[in-house]
Amino acid sequence: MARLPRLYAPGLPQLIQANFVHPLATPSQPTPQEVLNQLATWLGEAAQRHRVAVHGWVLAIDRILLLATPTDEEGLPRLMQTLGRNLAARLRSGRVFAGRYRSALLEPGVWVLPALVWLETYPVRSGASPDAEAWPWSSAGNHTGHTLAATPATQWQSDHADYWACGNTPFDRQANYRRRLHDGLSREQSQRIDQAVMGQWALGGPEFIANLAHTASRRVSPGQRGRPRKKPVDAAQ
Template sequence: MARLARLYAPGIPQLLQVHFAQPLAAPADPTPVEPLGQLAAWLRECAHEQQVTVHGWALLNDRLALLATPASQRGISRLVQSIGRRFATRLALGRVFDGRYRSALIQPGEWILPVMVWLDTLPVQLGYVDQAEFWPWSSAVHHTGLNLKPHTWATDHPDYWQLGNTPFERQAHFRQQLANGLNTTQREHIESALFGQWALGTEPFLQSLDTTRRATPAPRGRPRKHVAPQENDA
């Protein structure tokens, strides 16, 4: 089966996830602090070089996930390639990533905040920590105001700014959203769009996208045949 072409639409954020070919550590091993810190630094450098605006991110033992808006059609793929090259020369032997990265276009104003909650709570979902803010290698510490160092490279999405007029209001509201979590339907929609490499949003948003391929899955089953009306014998 031919590979799906990458979905891209100018100014539309993308949710991305790529797995490492070899995890940085086994689940029972100590947290690989140094490799995670190095990967976080490379993510910052490569995002700047490739003009990709990162809104949220998470680095785990087995994957990188982020929400970002690229300045050009190939911005995201070049970002992943740049990180992969650094990874290959300093940390890894052989293949770096376990296959291609997966990505989904995300509708602003509708799905950005749920996707940010999904992203920042990945360490909780996968059993690394009990609270998202306790995992240092993600944007949760920034979005909740618990980052002790200046956060100068990631850029808050405008939807995050709608949470309040001051940083303290925004952080408090986002902490509450993290505490509330996502419902099952929201999580399924996000993960289905990411796994299938589709767009996630309302029907008007999906219809407005000018992409090189379908932005949503085709309806299941064969197309219904059109039956011409029969003339009455008279």
């Protein structure tokens, strides 16, 4: 079965997941802080070079998660290729990522903040950290005002307009988003995000999906299963 072309639409954010072929460390090993710090530096450099606005990010032991808006269709693929090449050279290994990265287009005003929560709570879901804000290699601390000395410099992070809408002041935004982060998502929200990322589809309402048909690089939602229905035969023929 032919693999789907990359899904892209001008000006729309994407949720990206790239799994590593081999985890950077086993559960019994210490967290590879130097590698993760270096990966964060490479992410910032590649985002600026390839003109990708990174709104949210998590660097985990087994994967990279991003919420980003590329300037053009080639931005994200080039960013991920750069990260893969740099990490392979650092680890002195072959292929870094387990296949192609997966992504989903998001409807602003509806799914950006849930996707950000989904992304930033991954260290908690995976058991890597008891608190999303405590994982240094993540945008969570920046969004909640929780800062750690070990957190890499992230001047390259570009918050999405939906995050800015969380409050009129930095304190309000951080407090409101912190509550959202700690409340988490409903099971339905998590399932819809999981399905959109794994299926590489768009996530939004019917009108959003319909409008995307005119601007997206390919089909944005799954087709109906089975053979197309046959048209009824005209009795007059």
